[in-house]
Amino acid sequence: MNSKKLMLDMTVTENTPLGSLYGLLKLVPTDGSPLPDIAAGQFVQVEVSDSKTTYLRRPISVNYVDYKENRLWLLIRKAGEGTRHLAAAEVGKVINVILPLGRGFGIDNISGKKVLLVGGGVGVAPLLYLGEKLKEKGITPDFLLGARSEKDLLQLDDFAKTGNVFTSTEDGSHGEKGLVTTNSAFDGAYDKIFCCGPMPMMKAVAAVARKKGVECEVSLENKMACGLGACLCCVEKKNDGHNVCVCTDGPVFNINELPW
Amino acid sequence: MVELSVNLGELKLKNPVLTASGTFGYGEEYADFVDLNRLGGFIVKGTTLEPREGNDYPRMAETPSGMLNAVGLQNKGVDYFIEHIYPRICHYDTEVLVNVSGKCVEDYVKVCEKLAPLEKINAIEVNISCPNVKQGGMAYGTTCEGAAEVTSAVRKAWSRHLMVKLSPNVTSIADIARAVEDAGADSVSLINTLLGMAVDVERRRPYLSTVTGGLSGAAVKPVAVRMVWQVAKAVSIPVVGLGGIMNGSDALEFIMAGARAIEVGTANFIDPSVTMKIIDGITEFCDRQGVKDINELVGII
Known part of the structure; x- marks a missing residue:
């Protein structure tokens, strides 16, 4: 679009x-x-x-x-x-x-697929709207939301209205104790994973997705000035060695585009 | 209504407002916010002979009323520009200037030779002042000999308007300006970014991958106005002023200090339509103060 x-x-x-x-x-x-x-x-x-x-x-x-x-x-x-x-x-x-x-999540050919939306910290933000868009396409998404502790889990009621919610907290105060990557949600069979959160979390989720052979998209948040593809500050190196702007080529990337 | 057109030697601009290289992409990035045809001109991203990936991320740090960048001349090279970008932007009813950079004198010359057949390009801005590259760039712009060497070599390869962009990271910018004037430049633009540095104390490391970078934005404006004033007194070729211009009043400061035209840079990041507001601001000022022709104000200080 x-x-x-x-x-x-x-x-x-x-x-x-x-x-x-x-x-x-x-x-x-x-x-x-x-x-x-x-x-x-x-x-x-x-x-x-x-x-x-x-x-x-x-x-x-x-x-x-x-x-x-x-x-x-x-x-x-x-x-x-x-x-x-x-x-x-x-x-x-x-x-x-x-x-x-920017370029959003790839949901053009998503109909009939089973999808998992993984968010950590404030990275859950875009997943609420993504869940809504998936619902419009007849998909009930599973959300896996991670945070340090229960009080850091955001908008749980809104997520619950949109799909099924799994949670992981580092201190075990809500849902399963530990990081999102050890959550039992990953036992499910998914066709696609969408992820947004801290860089270490996204890399860990990407690794799990690769291992399971599931397609995965991540949303990056590199520091930027213009947001229009002009200043070339927010670059991320792709697989082919070329720098691209997160603001215009992203912020969402398929993990196969990235050298993770 | 005030007459806003200005001449930089043979180069005629419909108004004195240009955009600074590296802050305005190839113009198209701003087309949703700006009527590009209203600009005096736009100066495209620094273009080199070979494609360049630029420096590693992170390349940007916000600073008080400004920002540091260490992009390092990322661009797809002059051949890509000619084949893919030029055809998309050559129809605009405004001057399109190419900012030319190189790691050696021969590179500058070759880029100019490749640009020479492009009919729309009436002027180039030769960048001898980029602080973010290891070879070339600012190395040429910080001595009179280096600045003159690049300028005279390019002069032989480029017959149309030749603007040279000067570095502020020197002891006497007026001396450098005189050297490039003597070497055949048609105009000078200044200032490029000021070499700066910022430290993330929590992580105990610099914000930029390159440690140092170029400071731009409102923070540099008083330094830039001072340098424009000094250079305008020192040379007889037209001076193009830039550095921290955020509005029409800022632009007029540079014009009164001696700039025939101005470039808007970092402000485009904050308000992508700012160039239109600057043109309106200059017009409003002149109408209010009874200025019939913008040229009346150039160098009145």
Whole structure:
């Protein structure tokens, strides 16, 4: 999908803190214009206008698009100054957003397949919208969500409404104890795995997928400036040795494209 | 309405607003946000004889009011540009300048020879100031001899407008500017990025894979304006100013300090439509202050 990219002022209509580390922002286009088609796995570039130390936009993955309410959901982890400011945005605040950006998850030929969506930490964000898109295609996805502890598991109710949920926590406070890769969800037979989370987790999931011979896509989050394929800062080296931009060639890659 | 067209020697621009190489891709990346035909021109990504993969990730670090980059001239090479990119961008009603880089003088010359048959390319910007490559780049731009050597060699291979992009990482940028003027440059553009460095203290290591990188963005603007002012006093060829321009007022600072045209770089990353706003900002200023022709303001300081 190659929707025209837009730069939109968006108004915060809801900001729900999720634990101490995360915030869920819901935004509507300030001028009331309808949100464009956004694919699962695409991201947006958000301007941070009121932080003294933040100069560049912050790339944030699309958590969900509520077309009925014309609302965009962004799940934000307070990783630094910029995201802390975003997560603190008050209802009514207007934020400038560029969207939709990047190549999302490959779900064109997914009908009839059994899929597992694996997320860790804030990496669960794009999987909610992906689950919704899969549901529209008649697929009930299995979610495997990992976190350090129960309090770090995000949006469990929303995920449960969309598919079957498995969880892993490192301290065993929710679901199975341990890392996602040891979760019994992997005993199931899947045709495709979609994964988003910390790099070590994605690499471990990719290794499991390879071993089982299951197709697997991962979503990367390299540091970027423009988000448009111009600055060439967010590159990832592909199998063929060439650097490609995560912002335009990704953020989603099939693991067979990567030298993992 | 103010007359915005400016001449860089023989090169006519419909307005003084260009985009800086390496921040605007090949123009197309910004087509959803910018009417490219409204620009004075755009300068495409640094182009080399052979394809280059650039430096390892991470290549970028945000800094106060700016950013460091260490991209290292990643590009697919001049042949790819000519065959695949040029045909897509040659129809725009604006000047398309190619930024030329090389690891040796011969490379610069060969790239120019290959570009010479492209009718749309009325000007090149010779990059002797990239801080992120091991060979060539800034090595040429930090001595008068090196800068003159590249300029005079390119001059023989390129008959149309020859702009040379200068490095700020020198003791006297005016001396370098004079050297490239004497060697046959038609204009100079400045400044390229300032060599900088940032450390991730939690991890106890530099943010960039290359340790050092080029600083750009609003943080460098006062340094850039000062250098443009110094160079404009030192040479008689036109000066193109860049470094941290975020809005029309910033652009006018450079123009009043002596720049005939300006380039917008890092600001494109924050607001991809910023060049349109800069053209509007300059126009608004001139109309408000009764300036009939933008050239009246060039070098008034």
